[in-house]
Amino acid sequence: MKIRLTAALGLSAALLLSACAANEGTPAPADSATGSAATDGSAPASDLQGTISGKGSSAMNSAQTTWIAKFQEANPGVTVNYAPDGSGAGREAFMGAGVDFAGSDRAFKLDENVAGASSLCADDSIAYDLPIYVSPIAVIFNLEGVDELNLDPDTLAGIFKGDITKWNDPKIAALNEGVELPDMDITAVHRSDDSGTTENFTDYLNKTAPSVWDNEADGEWTYEGGEAAKGTSGVVAAVTNGTGTIGYADASQAGELSVAKIGKDGNFFGPTAEDAAKAVDVSPMEDGRDANDLAINLDRGAEGYGIVLVAYAMACAEYADPAKAELVKAYLGYVASEQGQNDAAEGAGSAPLAEGLREKVLAAIDSIK
Incomplete structure (x- = not known):
């Protein structure tokens, strides 16, 4: 995609x-x-x-x-x-x-x-x-010969945590039947700065894949490994100029990069403004405020694409x-x-x-x- x-x-x-x-x-x-x-x-x-x-x-x-x-x-x-x-x-x-x-x-x-x-x-x-x-926040990737990619929350969390290190890992392959995935290292790119996009992304991983992403949401990256880049433009540039790279960025700035579909139980969704709006519509205001x-x-369990900000x-x-x-x-x-x-x-x-x-x-x- x-x-x-x-x-x-x-x-x-x-x-x-x-x-x-x-x-x-x-x-x-x-x-x-x-x-x-x-x-x-x-x-x-x-x-x-x-x-x-x-x-x-x-x-x-x-x-x-x-x-x-x-x-x-x-x-x-x-x-x-x-x-x-x-x-x-x-x-x-x-x-x-x-x-x-x-x-x-x-x-x-x-x-x-x-x-x-x-x-x-x-x-x-x-x-x-x-x-x-x-x-929506898009999961962007650059993998030669692969334009379409399905990921579930556990697998996505494993990639960015550093537990899944190869593109042909059985967990990725099981979600992408018929796709020829290379025996190549994964370079997961995250923000180096204190980032609200990172906080929303890690909040999604913590709430949808808590057995893998066992750290709470944070604007600063909490796991070691991967490649760090400053700002949305830095992440996009690192994914674009790398090989076997994957990152996350606001969907408006994904450009020509391939974008993963996210879901589970055989239902996968790409990032859309409609799903982002749906997630906000079903989410309550925080208590205790003026x-x-x-x-x-934000309710991360809304139907459709849940990685939104x-x-x-x-x-x-x-x-x-x-x-x-x-x-x-x-x-x-x-x-x-x-x-x-x-x-x-x-x-x-x-x-x-x-x-x-x-x-x-x-x-x-x-x-x-």
Whole structure:
């Protein structure tokens, strides 16, 4: 299975048509500086002036590139910068007041997100975790002569843990009858940085293959061995330029690499935006949080492809600088709007937020001071 741009565009078109059908007859929100979609399908315009900077998730870099281009086109007085340096770097920069918002493929933990933790925020303010990007994580591989590959959770976990070291291992062969697998070493590539994509990937392995993946989910790689690469682009490059390589990356950045199907009991699924959306739809919010702190407890047992991530924008509930609050509200309001979500679906192949979740996110953004 290979993900190509044409396939991503076809998927995006289907998602857009589905979104239009689901919302048929619903009036478009009024244009406003807080980010509601404009009636002409463009990003909302405003007379705002200034610069805001974000850092974090490399998984949603394609989406951020799309959002920034659309927003700045409609708002030439505003400059938005985003550095895809990884989720951990984004959270650290936000807490250190080095950026105005962060992007992370996991939410702040409750003991991290306390009032006064970041000097960027007002003294009595926490940060809001705002879901803005939903996408599958693809298991990418580069194995000469093999384009299609089925893996179950135990086998996938064994490969990345280092227990399965040869491509013709009987466990892999049993899942790929008729495929000529070479007697070649497996090079499993993982992230070297603190990564939300890694945390989601290892959470999936821990919950679906606990007898093999006996470490809990973590943004930092917890087993020895394999090859480490920085950021999504680093993993993709290492898999692309290697031989007998396998890795994991946001599906939007898989490019021309082959992508494994994941499943069990003879049912295998490729990464799709529809399955990512389905997993989020059946997942509850985390307990014990502020009503506008929208962290999701992902259900990894959803039917279909379960290796998915939710990426969050992290913003102060109340900023120390009201001017920054106004700019962040405008940008994130567009990002979370129906138009912004559809723009990301078209540009990155992500799954637009479901209407109910989108409304919660927009209400939380509107409450930012």
